[in-house]
Structures are given as C-alpha cells and as structure tokens.
Amino acid sequence: MTALEAMGERARDAARAVGRLSGADRNRALAAMSTALLEQTPDILAANRRDVEKAKQGGMTPALVDRLRLDENRVRGMAQGIRDTLALTDPVGEVMEGRRLENGLQLRKIRVPMGVIGIIYEARPNVTSDAAALCLKAGSAAILRGGKEAFESNAAVTRALRHGLETAGVTAAAVQLVEDTSRETAAQMMRLNRCIDLLIPRGGAGLIRTVVENATVPVIQTGVGNCHVYIDESADPQMASAIAVNAKVSRPSVCNAAETLLIHSGAAPRLLPSIAAALREKGVRLRCCGRAASLLPGVDIEPADETDWETEYLDYILAVRVVDSLEEAVEHIARYGTGHSECIVTESYANAERFTAEVDAAAVYVNASTRFTDGGMFGLGAEIGISTQKLHARGPMGLRELTTVKYIVNGSGQVR
Amino acid sequence: MTALEAMGERARDAARAVGRLSGADRNRALAAMSTALLEQTPDILAANRRDVEKAKQGGMTPALVDRLRLDENRVRGMAQGIRDTLALTDPVGEVMEGRRLENGLQLRKIRVPMGVIGIIYEARPNVTSDAAALCLKAGSAAILRGGKEAFESNAAVTRALRHGLETAGVTAAAVQLVEDTSRETAAQMMRLNRCIDLLIPRGGAGLIRTVVENATVPVIQTGVGNCHVYIDESADPQMASAIAVNAKVSRPSVCNAAETLLIHSGAAPRLLPSIAAALREKGVRLRCCGRAASLLPGVDIEPADETDWETEYLDYILAVRVVDSLEEAVEHIARYGTGHSECIVTESYANAERFTAEVDAAAVYVNASTRFTDGGMFGLGAEIGISTQKLHARGPMGLRELTTVKYIVNGSGQVR
Numbered sequence: 001m002t003a004l005e006a007m008g009e010r011a012r013d014a015a016r017a018v019g020r021l022s023g024a025d026r027n028r029a030l031a032a033m034s035t036a037l038l039e040q041t042p043d044i045l046a047a048n049r050r051d052v053e054k055a056k057q058g059g060m061t062p063a064l065v066d067r068l069r070l071d072e073n074r075v076r077g078m079a080q081g082i083r084d085t086l087a088l089t090d091p092v093g094e095v096m097e098g099r100r101l102e103n104g105l106q107l108r109k110i111r112v113p114m115g116v117i118g119i120i121y122e123a124r125p126n127v128t129s130d131a132a133a134l135c136l137k138a139g140s141a142a143i144l145r146g147g148k149e150a151f152e153s154n155a156a157v158t159r160a161l162r163h164g165l166e167t168a169g170v171t172a173a174a175v176q177l178v179e180d181t182s183r184e185t186a187a188q189m190m191r192l193n194r195c196i197d198l199l200i201p202r203g204g205a206g207l208i209r210t211v212v213e214n215a216t217v218p219v220i221q222t223g224v225g226n227c228h229v230y231i232d233e234s235a236d237p238q239m240a241s242a243i244a245v246n247a248k249v250s251r252p253s254v255c256n257a258a259e260t261l262l263i264h265s266g267a268a269p270r271l272l273p274s275i276a277a278a279l280r281e282k283g284v285r286l287r288c289c290g291r292a293a294s295l296l297p298g299v300d301i302e303p304a305d306e307t308d309w310e311t312e313y314l315d316y317i318l319a320v321r322v323v324d325s326l327e328e329a330v331e332h333i334a335r336y337g338t339g340h341s342e343c344i345v346t347e348s349y350a351n352a353e354r355f356t357a358e359v360d361a362a363a364v365y366v367n368a369s370t371r372f373t374d375g376g377m378f379g380l381g382a383e384i385g386i387s388t389q390k391l392h393a394r395g396p397m398g399l400r401e402l403t404t405v406k407y408i409v410n411g412s413g414q415v416r
Numbered sequence: 417m418t419a420l421e422a423m424g425e426r427a428r429d430a431a432r433a434v435g436r437l438s439g440a441d442r443n444r445a446l447a448a449m450s451t452a453l454l455e456q457t458p459d460i461l462a463a464n465r466r467d468v469e470k471a472k473q474g475g476m477t478p479a480l481v482d483r484l485r486l487d488e489n490r491v492r493g494m495a496q497g498i499r500d501t502l503a504l505t506d507p508v509g510e511v512m513e514g515r516r517l518e519n520g521l522q523l524r525k526i527r528v529p530m531g532v533i534g535i536i537y538e539a540r541p542n543v544t545s546d547a548a549a550l551c552l553k554a555g556s557a558a559i560l561r562g563g564k565e566a567f568e569s570n571a572a573v574t575r576a577l578r579h580g581l582e583t584a585g586v587t588a589a590a591v592q593l594v595e596d597t598s599r600e601t602a603a604q605m606m607r608l609n610r611c612i613d614l615l616i617p618r619g620g621a622g623l624i625r626t627v628v629e630n631a632t633v634p635v636i637q638t639g640v641g642n643c644h645v646y647i648d649e650s651a652d653p654q655m656a657s658a659i660a661v662n663a664k665v666s667r668p669s670v671c672n673a674a675e676t677l678l679i680h681s682g683a684a685p686r687l688l689p690s691i692a693a694a695l696r697e698k699g700v701r702l703r704c705c706g707r708a709a710s711l712l713p714g715v716d717i718e719p720a721d722e723t724d725w726e727t728e729y730l731d732y733i734l735a736v737r738v739v740d741s742l743e744e745a746v747e748h749i750a751r752y753g754t755g756h757s758e759c760i761v762t763e764s765y766a767n768a769e770r771f772t773a774e775v776d777a778a779a780v781y782v783n784a785s786t787r788f789t790d791g792g793m794f795g796l797g798a799e800i801g802i803s804t805q806k807l808h809a810r811g812p813m814g815l816r817e818l819t820t821v822k823y824i825v826n827g828s829g830q831v832r
Contacts, residue, residue, distance in 0.1 A: 016750070020774065099795065105784055107794060114806055115776065193628070197806050212609070216628055218635075218807040239829040246831035334432070356824045358436065360531065368521055368827025377832075378523060378823070379515065390530055390613050390820035391634040392808035404806035407794070408772045411784025413655040415662035416793075 004188050007143060007176050008195025011116040014173035015141040019113045021170065023090035029168040030133055034082040036164030037129060037157065041075045047156035048125065055149050063253075068123050068150055078129040078157070081382075085133040088381040091399040092139045106410040111403045113139030115197035118189055119384075120145045120211060122203040125153035131202075132161050132175045134384050138402035141174045143196065145189055147203075148181035155179070190215035198402075202385050205312060220393055220401075222385035225255030225340035226312045227370045230329040230355070231275075232346035233266040239367060240267075240345045241275045244318075246369040247343065249282045253314050255386060256341050256373040260309060260319040262329045268295055268322045276301075276320070284316045291322040309336040326351050330358050337361060339388045341370035362388060362395035420604050423559060423592050424611025427532045430589035431557040435529045437586065439506035445584040446549055450498040452580035453545060453573065457491045463572035464541065471565050479669075484539050484566055494545040494573070497798075501549040504797040507815040508555045522826040527819045529555030531613035534605055535800075536561045536627060538619035541569035547618075548577050548591045550800050554818035557590045559612065561605055563619075564597035571595070606631035613820075616813075618801050621728060636809055636817075638801030641671030641756035642728045643786045646745040646771070647691075648762035649682035655783060656683075656761045657691045660734075662785040663759065665698045669730050671802060672757050672789040676725060676735040678745045684711055684738045692717075692736070700732045707738040725752040742767050746774050753777060755804045757786035778804060778811035 001009075018026070037044070048070040055065055091111055098108035117140045119131045128144055135142035146154040154177055162172035178185055190199060190211055198218055201211040205224045212221060229247050231240045247258035263272055272295050276286060280299065287304035288296065301320075308319040309332070323329045326344075333342055343365040344355040352366045363373040373395060375383025380398030387393040393401035417425075434442070453460070464486040471481055507527055514524035533556045535547045544560055551558035562570040570593055578588035594601055606615060606627055614634055617627040621640045628637060645663050647656045663674035679688055688711050692702060696715065703720035704712065717736075724735040725748070739745045742760075749758055759781040760771040768782045779789040789811060791799025796814030803809040809817035 016774070016776075019776075101793070101795070105788060112776075212632055218805060220807070236829070242829060242831055250832055352826075358432070360432075360435075360528075361822065363823040363825060365825045366827060368825055368830040369832050371832040372521060372825065372830070373823075377517070379517070389634060391636070394821050395823050405810050406777065407779040407789075407811050409779060409781045409784055409788065410768075411782060413652070413658060414784040414788070415658050416666055416785050416787040 010173040011141045015115045029170045030086040032168040033161045033164035034079045036160040037079040040160040044156040047152040051152045082133040112406045118143045118196045118199040120201045122147040125150045128154045128157040145178040221389045223255040224338045226338045227341045229258045229343045230262040233264040234347040235345040287319045289321040292320040341373040426589040427557045431531045445586040446502040448584040449577045449580035450495045452576040453495040456576035460572040463568040467568045498549040528822045534559045534612045534615040536617045538563040541566045544570045544573045561594040637805045639671045640754045642754045643757045645674045645759045646678040649680040650763040651761040703735045705737040708736040757789040
C-alpha cells in the first residue's frame with residue numbers, strides 16, 4: 001500500500017466518523033479549527049516566510065508571490081472564513097422530496113455527505129483552510145493536495161486545523177494534506193477510486209486539463225472562464241461601456257472576468273470608439289479583428305487571430321470582434337466559450353430572450369457584468385469553486401454541491 | 417476528422433436545434449418516432465432475425481438470445497414506451513429557484529438540456545428506442561453505441577426513429593447510432609469531450625469498469641448491484657424469509673436483486689434453517705460462511721470464500737454470512753457493497769435508524785425488498801439506469817437526471 005493509499009483508507013474511515021457527527025458537533029470542530037488557526041499564527045507565518053523566500057529565490061513573479069504571502073490579517077481572514085462557514089445552514093439531512101407509494105412504502109430522498117473529497121490546488125495557502133472547512137461542514141473528509149510552492153504554509157495550516165479537530169474530539173484524519181507534492185502522487189490521487197468520492201481541481205487551465213485527462217475518480221471541472229460580453233445593436237451606450245470595462249478590469253485575474261468583447265456591426269461604428277477609449281484609459285490592450293481595427297484609427301491596438309478567441313488572458317488584455325448578428329455572437333460563444341459566464345447588453349426584449357435561451361453556459365447575463373458569478377454574490381454563503389461542467393453542479397458550488405443524496409425507504413414487509 | 421468525430425459534430429449541432437424546440441414540438445417528434453417504429457416493424461423483425469441467427473451460430477446462451485430477440489409484441493412495447501415517455505412532464509425550463517439580489521439582479525436557476533448524451537449498452541435492442549426517447553424528451557441529442565450482437569436490430573430501430581424525427585421536421589442527427597462496434601470506437605467515444613456532455617454505460621460490471629477507467633467525458637456509473645439483505649436479531653421471522661426470498665428470486669438477473677444474506681448470530685439458529693429451506697425450494701444455491709454452514713446440517717450448501725462476498729451473481733446463488741452485530745453488517749456492506757440497494761429486516765427502531773444512517777448506498781430499505789429500486793417504482797415515470805455513484809444522480813435516473821442547470825441573471829446595468 002502506498003502512502004497515498006494509506007491516507008485514502010484513513011480518509012474513508014474518517015468520513016464515516018464525520019458523517020455520523022451531528023451538525024452541532026461539526027460546528028464545534030469548526031470553531032476549534034478557527035481558534036487553532038489563530039493560536040498557531042506565528043508558526044504559520046514562519047512557515048510561510050520559508051515558502052516566500054524560496055519562491056523569490058526561484059524567480060516567482062511578484063503577483064504570484066503576493067498570492068502566496070500570508071500576514072496576520074490574512075490568517076485572521078482564514079480563521080474568520082471558517083467561522084463564516086460554521087454559520088451556514090447545515091446541508092446534511094435535508095429531506096429533498098418524499099412520498100408514500102401505493103404499496104405503502106415511504107420514500108424519502110435525503111441529502112447526505114459525499115464521503116471523501118479531494119482538492120488539488122495551486123499556490124494560495126488560504127484554500128487549505130477554506131476547503132477543509134467546507135468539506136467538514138458538509139460532513140465529508142478532505143484530502144488536500146496543494147502546490148509545492150506553498151507546501152510549508154499548507155502544512156502549518158493543516159497542523160493547526162488538525163489540532164483543532166482533536167481538541168474537539170474529532171479524528172484528525174478528517175483533514176489530511178498530501179506531503180509528497182510530486183506529479184506522481186497527484187496522478188495517483190486522480191485514480192484513487194476506492195477512497196475518493198469527488199475530486200475538485202482548483203487552478204489554471206493546465207491543471208484542470210491534466211485532471212480531466214487522467215482522473216478515473218469523479219471530477220468537477222472548475223474555473224476556466226473564457227467569458228464574453230456581447231454588445232447588441234440596441235445596447236445602451238453608457239451601459240455597454242460600463243459593463244465592458246467592469247467585466248474586464250474590476251479584477252482581470254479571476255475566471256469571471258471578460259476576455260472577448262463581441263459587438264454588433266450596427267452598433268460598432270457608434271459605440272466601439274468610446275468603449276475602446278474607456279478600456280485603453282484603464283490600461284487594457286486591445287486585440288482587434290480587422291473590422292474592429294478599421295473603426296479605431298489612431299488607437300494603439302494589436303491584430304487578433306484565432307488564438308485570441310481561445311485565450312483566457314487573465315490580464316489587462318481584451319479581444320474585440322465585430323459580428324453581424326446575434327446568431328454570429330452566439331455561434332462565436334458556442335465555439336470558443338468555456339461555459340462559464342456570458343453577457344449580452346441589449347435593449348431588445350427578443351434578443352435578451354434569445355441570448356439567454358441559446359447560450360449554453362453556467363451563468364448568462366442580460367445587462368450586467370459577468371463578474372457577478374460568485375458563490376458569495378449568488379447567496380451560497382461560501383464557494384469551493386465555479387463548475388464549468390454540466391454534471392452535478394454548474395456555476396458557483398457551495399455546501400449543497402459538496403453533498404450527495406440517498407433514498408431511504410421504510411416498509412412493513414413489502415416485496416415485489 | 418474520424419467518422420465518430422463527425423458524428424459528434426452533427427450531434428452537437430442537433431443538440432442545439434433540439435434544445436430550441438418547445439416541449440410540444442419534442443412530443444410531436446416522439447409521437448412520430450413511435451408511429452415509425454410500428455410501421456417499420458417488419459424491417460425491424462427481419463433485421464433482428466439476422467442478429468438472432470448469427471448469435472445462435474456464435475453459441476450465445478439461450479438466456480442472452482432471449483434478451484436479444486424481438487417479436488411484434490416487443491416492438492409494440494417499445495413504441496408504447498416512447499408514448500409513455502412523451503406523456504411525462506417536460507423537465508426542461510423548470511425554474512428550480514430564484515431570488516432578487518440586493519443590487520437588483522434577478523437570478524433564476526433553470527433546468528436546461530444536457531446537450532449530447534452518449535449511451536454505451538449491450539445486448540437489448542429495446543434500449544435503443546428507450547434511450548433515444550428519454551434523451552429527446554429531455555431536450556438532448558443521443559449518440560447510441562449498442563453491442564455488436566444486436567447491431568442489425570439497433571440499426572433498423574434507429575432508421576425508424578430517425579424517419580419519425582424527419583417526419584416531424586426534426587433533424588435526424590438528434591438520434592445517431594455508432595456503426596462501427598469495435599472496441600476502438602467505444603474508446604474514442606469515451607474521450608469525445610468536445611462533443612459529449614454525458615456518457616452513460618449500461619451493462620455488466622466489465623463494461624462499467626472499462627468506461628470508468630478510460631473515459632475523459634463525464635460519466636455516470638450505473639447498475640452494478642452487490643446488494644445485501646441484513647436480518648437483524650429482532651427481525652420478524654416471516655418477514656425476514658419473505659424479503660430474503662423476494663430479493664433473491666423475484667428476478668435474479670437484475671441489479672437490485674440481493675447477492676448476500678447477512679444474519680445476526682442471535683437470530684441465525686432460529687431463522688436461518690427455515691429461510692435456507694425457502695430459498696432452496698426456489699432453486700437457490702447457498703454459499704455459506706462456516707458458522708452459517710454449521711447451522712444448516714444436511715442442507716446442500718457450498719462453502720463461501722472472500723470472492724463470494726464480492727460477487728454479483730445475477731443468478732440463483734446467494735452468499736450467506738453470520739455476523740455478530742449490526743456494526744459488523746454495516747462494515748461488511750461498506751467493504752463489499754457497490755452502493756446500490758441495501759436492506760435491514762428489524763423490529764428495532766434504533767437499529768433501523770442506525771442502518772439507514774450509516775449504510776452508504778443509493779437506496780437503503782427497512783423491512784422491504786431491495787427489488788423496489790427502480791425508476792418506475794420510485795415514480796420517475798421512466799428510467800435510463802440506476803446510478804451507483806454519488807455525483808449528479810444517485811439511484812434511479814429519470815428525465816430530470818438527464819438535464820443540467822443554467823443561471824439566468826437579468827440586470828439593468830449592474831457592475832461590480
């Protein structure tokens with residue numbers, strides 16, 4: 001048995017133990033985890049300094065180093081995050097539906113814990129506590145596999161969380177961190193079907209692709225967002241500009257940021273110059289199709305090619321394409337979109353209805369920024385990621401999406 | 417582009433067309449499919465005779481030949497099955513939840529079609545029409561890949577269904593049959609991520625395992641049922657015997673049939689002899705642990721080993737094991753069960769509650785036969801299979817389980 005298989009077995013046992021806890025007991029454990037995180041702040045910061053030092057020496061970009069770095073405030077934020085999760089409604093035990101069958105059998109469909117949830121993630125150490133807390137709140141055990149850049153930080157956070165669990169009388173095996181951060185163990189984890197009920201990769205497109213290609217355990221794909229803002233012929237000029245700018249620049253590094261602006265040819269001559277100016281003013285580089293370029297004489301733009309339509313820049317770059325119809329916009333989105341968040345800006349009732357009906361994505365917006373696709377915004381309370389696949393969960397995933405169901409059937413001797 | 421990729425592209429386009437149809441239009445298409453099936457009965461039966469002839473020459477067992485064989489009645493049954501599906505409530509368009517956010521955004525979570533559903537199945541030609549009808553009713557296109565033994569039958573059925581679609585003005589590409597029944601195309605189909613949104617294997621454990629091992633498209637595992645009946649110390653003797661016999665013999669070849677009988681050591685001396693006699697009378701062979709064997713002197717039994725606990729016999733064979741406690745029964749089920757259907761026979765309230773809480777399976781029964789796990793029985797109207805995994809669907813899958821969701825967000829210029 002490999003170390004990972006042994007960890008899987010421990011997780012499976014822990015999941016059964018956690019699954020038997022009442023909501024109150026799970027909340028007590030979460031409170032203890034939050035407290036332990038605060039108490040062990042010095043250890044966590046010391047470990048994080050070692051990670052940061054190593055990352056700098058290794059030439060990590062300042063933006064990534066910033067995502068990796070913890071300070072007292074951030075640790076406090078992580079502890080508060082656990083408290084916030086604690087305060088959410090317990091998803092476990094909800095009777096989702098039920099009826100009495102003609103033969104007298106009483107059927108109930110009940111929400112139950114998933115079991116063991118694996119999370120593979122990249123540089124941010126706060127994911128360690130966020131994910132552990134969500135899994136525990138949902139009645140499941142977690143196997144966490146963070147990036148090697150954050151290993152020391154993740155290990156220190158996990159030690160604190162496990163100490164909290166033990167303080168509350170819950171098995172520490174409910175939260176385990178994979179210590180070997182090699183690709184081999186990640187690959188092993190993706191095939192640990194006997195022990196992992198659900199695997200969620202959180203990270204860039206490369207990680208997601210690797211997991212989807214290699215996993216035999218059930219996976220939920222998250223977070224790749226090649227999102228579009230389509231400005232229809234009838235769009236309100238002010239609104240079109242405000243939404244295009246907000247969707248791109250309010251936080252370019254996240255998955256719900258827009259990557260391509262599609263604009264109807266009937267509106268482009270009138271609207272594109274001012275929208276482009278507003279974007280340029282915010283420091284956005286524009287990669288334009290030929291027709292868009294011809295409408296922006298003297299503006300500092302770059303030519304777009306096929307690759308641009310496919311790219312999730314996650315940066316101050318926006319592809320721009322002129323289309324001749326709503327159909328062409330829908331077609332473009334069907335071809336290049338990743339099914340995350342798509343927006344139409346329009347004053348036409350019919351076009352709003354057609355766009356929302358025909359665009360196949362987790363979230364489809366009329367006259368609002370794609371940036372709203374978020375568990376907090378949607379009222380889920382917390383979020384483990386944003387699903388871009390169609391099975392089990394689509395869009396922001398909260399506690400409910402970390403559970404499964406079970407039919408309980410009470411009889412009095414019925415046979416068939 | 418391979419033939420299968422081209423088929424996938426056609427299915428993707430067809431899914432968009434079908435997704436735009438109203439429920440009434442989909443129903444008209446289903447009615448036409450049903451009619452076409454009846455009209456083309458002679459062709460279908462002729463094709464089926466060729467399959468049956470070949471199967472007999474190839475030495476197929478009589479039971480399998482029976483599953484393969486169609487007659488007028490069976491074709492009428494298939495046509496009626498499509499009519500029954502037509503009559504079900506349209507799952508598409510249901511507003512599952514919704515609210516107005518503080519910023520005025522109006523959020524709705526809507527049930528929408530899955531897109532393209534792939535089904536890989538084995539010998540029964542009726543799956544072709546059942547699956548096609550369910551997928552169409554749910555607003556999706558279907559790519560069907562049946563077993564090579566039934567190929568001529570499946571092709572004739574598909575021709576009829578596609579003729580029906582065309583009669584109703586719907587693209588025939590909404591229902592496509594993979595013509596190359598080699599393992600290679602099945603393997604290709606499992607990796608057609610750009611075109612298949614959901615793949616459902618229907619068949620034996622070997623097929624399911626192959627699909628889970630090799631698929632990169634989202635899969636729902638179905639139908640492997642190593643189901644248990646646990647007879648608790650307090651069980652009513654009559655009820656225990658009736659349920660054990662029914663769960664085993666009412667239809668041994670199906671996934672919700674029981675494969676192992678667990679019996680509490682406090683009840684075994686009293687109950688096992690009569691239960692064993694009732695099972696033997698129905699022609700059931702018993703594979704017994706040592707303690708069970710010692711309670712059945714003179715009864716014609718066979719010794720059980722580890723393999724028996726793992727085996728889904730799908731036959732008139734039942735493994736029998738004496739356990740010393742409910743915990744031991746739960747433990748056995750956790751170790752060997754496939755998460756399908758599990759039953760306790762008990763008069764103890766506390767034990768009924770513990771068993772239903774602690775056994776992790778799609779359906780957990782108190783004092784009723786495992787044989788009730790079925791879409792029709794559970795009131796789903798029709799069933800595409802029984803999910804034994806925890807993601808997306810668990811237990812009998814009906815039309816709702818063939819759909820996904822989409823958030824539609826209506827705004828008036830909101831930015832973040």
